[in-house]
Amino acid sequence: MSRTRRTSEGHGRAGSVLSGIAVALGCVLFLGGFVWGAVVYQPYTVPTDSMSPTIGAGDRVLAQRIDGSEIKRGDVVVFQDKSWGDMPLVKRVVGIGGDRVACCTDGKLTVNGKKIEEPYLQGGQSASITGIKSTTVPAGRLFFLGDERSGSLDSTVHLDDIQHGSVAREAVKGRVDAVAWPMDGMLPTPTGFEQLPGGISQPGPLKPMLTAVVVGAFLVLVGAAYGPIAQRARRSRTRSAEPARA
Template sequence: MSRTRRTDEGHGRVGSVLSGIAVALGCVLFLGGFVWGAIVYQPYTVPTDSMTPTIGAGDRVLAQRIDGSEVKRGDVVVFQTNSWGDLPLVKRVVGVGGDEIACCTDGKLTVNGKQIDEPYLPAGKNASLTGIKSTTVPEGRLFLLGDERNGSLDSTVHLGDSEHGSVERGAVQARVDAVAWPMDGMLAKPTGFEALPGGISRPGPLNLILTTVVAGAVLVLAGAAYGPIAKRARRPRAGAPEPVRA
């Protein structure tokens, strides 16, 4: 057997082992990413257009399962409470327990006297459409508004109740990270609330999960493709001289 042939076979065995490892690792990453995503995230279909243009009626969103105690101002949350109807709703948190909410100063929502920039509101409209009188959010509760402030069934509709239109933190089921369909991607950061005490929430691990799934798929495809490519590369070309045997 020629030295060249022995070298080629050695390289082939190493390549086969490496391709097998790539496929195995890829399967772990690909399936693990899906399992991770299923544990951390829950898909929801948004029933109304109260969150337009951020989220439209019928859009499918991915929401990270969290405890209500983790919610911060600016978060878009999925919640359910009997007083608002017996179905999951999606709204934006604009105030937490102890906050004084009012509208409007220069057409802007104010939280504890600070004007909040809300670039996610519909073009040509602003927070003045809510007409919120000054109210204090009870401790342990959240004040929620839709991004479409004109006619949204949100905390402003319930201002007259004993809890000043707020919802208990325990009613929150998840925090929306992204719009999956149509594929609008991750929600923009609510930077208008960033300077308030407690800041804003950091995005969940959705991007890392997607990267894990894609990396797994690439490894599986690359490992599976090695065999046919290597076999084709070792095949003698037409007209090529036969290797010299020892």
């Protein structure tokens, strides 16, 4: 056996080993990303336009399964409260226990007297709300508004109840991180609330999960493609070498 042939076979075996490692690692990342996502996130379909333009009717969202005690101002959450109806609802948290919420001052929502910039609203305005009288959110509860302020059935329609339109933190089922369909991606960061005590929530692990899935798929494809490509390359080298031996 010629030295050239032995070298070629050695390279082929090393390539096969690397190919197998790439496929195995790719499968781990790809399947692991999906399993991780299924454990951490729950998909929901939004039934109305009350969160427009951030989320439209019929959009499919991904909500991270977190405890209601972790929710902060500005979060978009899925919650269910029987006094609001039987189905899960999607709204934005604008006040937490102890906050004084009102609207509008210079067209802006105020929380504890601070005007809140809300660029995620249509035109960036809150003035379409007919008005929220100054309301203090009870301890352990959350005050919700829809991003479509003029038509959302949110805390503003429950202001006269004993809890001033608020909902218990325990009613929260998850925090929405992204719109999965249509593929609008991650929700905008609610920066208008970050100067208030407690700040705002950081995004969940959705991006690392998607990265794991994409990288895993790439490694599987590259590893699987190595065999046919390497075989074709060996045949080409063999045909090129035949005239030289003659």
